[in-house]
Amino acid sequence: MKQIIVALVVVLFFISCSSDKDSEQATIDYTEQNEKEIVAYIEKHNLTTQKSDSGLHYVINEMGAGEQPNVNSNVTVAYKGYFTNGNVFDQSDAKGISFGLQQVIKGWTEGITYFKEGGSGILLIPSHLGYGSRGTNGIPGGSVLVFDINLISVN
DSSP states (O other): OHHHHHHHHHHHHHHHHHHHHHHHHHTOOOHHHHHHHHHHHHHHTTOOOEEOTTSOEEEEEEOOSSOOOOTTOEEEEEEEEEOTTSOEEEEOOTTOEEEETTSSOHHHHHHGGGOOTTOEEEEEEOGGGTTTTTEETTEETTOOEEEEEEEEEEO
């Protein structure tokens, strides 16, 4: 019985340590590092951006002339997503994809609302508005995400 209790304590200790590491990773603040990376990208590509209070940088290449979505809208967007080093991690076809702005990362929920139908531009999304410290599906935690977007329609 004593051996079972010792084994249980050891297992719980390792689970606790693993859980603490996950918690530490989840709380890493990449804000300053991401801002430096975004500013360097902007300078390298000679972009003129606007910056929102949340830390999102964006470029409006074409404002568009149609309806402007709000954070609760369903939209169709054609896009290419890549890292600041240029490596593409996702993209749609020219027809785009449709989704609700409440179903995507915070950077998209906010950023898409700066355009009207037919609008296009660039979103430079710090990790706290993207996938955070943990990352997902091949996107490392703390990553700055860059999206070329074309707002096709507000549905």
